[in-house]
Amino acid sequence: MTSSISTNSSTKETSTGLMAKLSGLRNLHVVIGILLLATFYVSVCNLAFAEGSALHVSDYTVSLFGKYLCYALLALAVDLVWGYCGILSLGHGAFFTLGGYAMGMYLMRQIGDRGVYGNPDLPDFMVFLNWTEMPWYWAGSDSVLWMVAMVFIGPGILAYVFGMLAFRSRVSGVYLSIMTQAVTYALMLAFFRNEMGFGGNNGLTDFKEIMGFSLQSPSTKLGLFIITALVLAVAYVVCHYIVNSKMGRVVTAIRDAENRVRFVGYKPEDYKVWIYVVSAMIAGLAGALYVPQVGIINPGEFSPLNSIEMVIWVAVGGRNSLYGALIGAIVVSYAKTRFTAIMPEAWLFALGGLFVLVTLLLPKGIAGMLPGIMDKLKGKNAPEEEATASEPSATDNSATENKGSEVKS
């Protein structure tokens, strides 16, 4: 085996780094390209074709796609910590919902005196509770800057505090997952209480406008969809940069052999906290984009079930692959939309069954199948390219056994 490699090693002299960069960049361009093209297509079909035309995309569909893109952004966040760092967070719904509440509070303040009670200062639910003034933590919530800051700060602080406590005490594995689940459940119970000042079980709703644009108008809906797509693209580039930097390699090393990383001189706790906070902020951003598109945020979003569903998106799409997370979120959410329309009560069983099947049959998810399919398609044209292309990116164990034959071919 060694001799057959030495013959072409000079051509590979450029090293892993460069090859990984090239194949990585190619993926990045392809993913961003597809995302932007799809967004453009949906926008054009929504605006240019009249209702009833075969090519028309309805406003409802635009909002639905906007929702899927938020989920995709959220899946990206889950994949970053689970797929790359091995932290199975079953509480990412908490960060998503906190981001959503930050946006919801801002939107509540934009209602002004157009609420049911017509109070210019207080949101409806506070009037209903006979509150005379706004709680201190609502201060500043009518400013866009405050909202944008809180979308990051809220989830960021929760992730930082939780991460510091959990990772510094070297809690990991199942125990960590259970703790994340407990945190989101506790938050759900807390937000259900009226005294919390976040609208109790009704949550925040009845929004009128965002930054002066009516939320009911189709053009605002299309605008939100386009913004979501652009944010997703930027977040994707950021995540792509992180996982392909040395930071990404340290994090992968932590996932596979945390103790060894320590003896190399890195502090795994710091890295885990950092990546957890970044992931929480992306999740918060997803929540903030989600709320104006669905028109409501309530404590139900904290439900543990939601957090588990996110993990399933990533498992189906393929952990350890950023585009896999996007595919997983969109495919599973689409399936949910269709399935719940036909037989809503069976959806949970279908979701559970899907998870079991994917774990058994496709441990690397949909993204794990793609390289094989691509290679088959390419194999007819450029068989010798295959060996070099798969060489640096072959980070999987399963490829280990058949590697010898692959190199020789």
Next chain:
Amino acid sequence: MIVDKTGTPITETENIQPDTRHGVILYVEDVSVSFDGFKALNDMNLYINDGELRCLIGANGAGKTTLMDVITGKTRPDTGKVSFGQQVDLLQLDEAEIANAGIGRKFQKPTVFEQLSVFENIELSLKGNKGIWASLFHKLNGEQNDRIAEILHTINLIQERNYPAGRLSHGQKQWLEIGMLLAAKPRVLLVDEPVAGMTGQETERTAELLTSLAGEHSVVVVEHDMAFVRSIARTVTVLHQGSVLAEGTMSEIQSNPEVIQVYLGEEQG
């Protein structure tokens, strides 16, 4: 100055210079460790000289691995003192800080980052700033690339540089781990069973490698393979039931009646 997010300088531990004026780089004094009543180390005293190659031998349970755990910060001793040079108290530092200060360790079971390539394994181990922001914006410079190539050459893995480390043979993983140690430019190398699972030829080359490292580095080798120990050893320390039983050259050790009784005798019987 580069600081991490809490504002403490990250380079602090990297700049530690052990005081070796007395020729000793590692002091282990009166160290005791017990696990549930079992005394893994019992008033252990050990001094490693700067630049020497020391072999530690001893039966299973003699405390060899526990000693390494204590030095590298994995296990905290119940009592005693461990210092790097005269002034650096290792008991005040955590694993990562000890590693950055210049004490490298190779584990008994070869532990490499299996999903990363051989090249990347060495890259991560290079001496340098190990903080978060430094890693995020890290770019390999020419000097570091040369250094990695040099190490890959030393451990004979230059052909396999782009392979995931998980694909290497057991012996190659052992070497890769030694290469990772070298990349960190440590003052002291703690090497736990370096030739386990190696062929005769590989063992021979490992012996050469370790011998050549002594001088510039201090090397402490734990090994069961007596032939291997004989081939590299200058000074041998025999551990027994958590303390030092004897210390000296291989021939002195072999003629020591106590050693023959508890260790070599056991092997013959």
